[in-house]
Amino acid sequence: MALNNLNNLYREVILDHGHHPRHNRKLANPTHQMELLNPTCGDAITVQIQVDNNQITDIAFTGHGCTISTASASMMTETLINQTIDQAQKLIQTFNTLITTGEISPPEADDLLQDAALLAGLKQFPSRYKCGILAWKAVELGLSPTESQTNTL
Template identity: 55%
Template sequence: MGLSSLNHLYREVVLDHSQHPRHHGALPAATDHLELRNPTCGDVIDVQAQIKDGVITDLAFDGSGCTISQASASMMTTVLIGQPVDHARELILNFSNLITGKEIDAKMEDELEDAAVIGSVAEFPTRIKCAALAWHALDELLDKKGAAAKDD
């Protein structure tokens, strides 16, 4: 695929997720939530998750921010709903690697679906935090959830 076509696809996918975010708003049955802020550009994301028997059964986000942060959060929800927590954490790590310019396995890139397209933010270091915000929030939430489960 040519660079021009790839840029067009990127804009199309990011704008679609930003203008029509999936799983945006409150998740009434959330078992956990975590809010993070990006002080650099003012993005605020509250990630809400419903986790049952080690599986992310539902996921939503609320908040406000730039096009990239909102689109990335939307993409995250579509990729991670229904995933076992361990695999979700693996996908989060691979997304992080992708947006920081590291190579990832082709299978993981396929599993990231639309979120793989946003990997080109690696070329724009100031936008990496925007793309990573929701994913980082969910990773922290899962960290805390794991620690809480071990305390029980």
């Protein structure tokens, strides 16, 4: 019974982020921007990032997608704001590992991923991988100086 209650709590947190996303807006003057499309399910997201002195001082997203895509984007903004570029890139790699393996390495990264760690269950649904990673990949590509402004995942 306790495990079922925990799963229900995780589901509620994911639904809350999906229905009431944080940082779902446009930034006035972003320093970085990336639009990504997931043609598999039709999700489209634009992530805008404000970087000052190598630190993400603000981050936001707009677009449309399924609940998982929106929840993941919301969780991502909460996780990456106030991180340095290097820290953000490491957290993106950690999140990618989490949703492909279901495990976090190193274990202390669980705290750093905040609510995004609750998406570990996506490993059980490989078809939803692109939904979960879309916003994170947009930030990764958006912070790369060689990437174009619009890409397909």
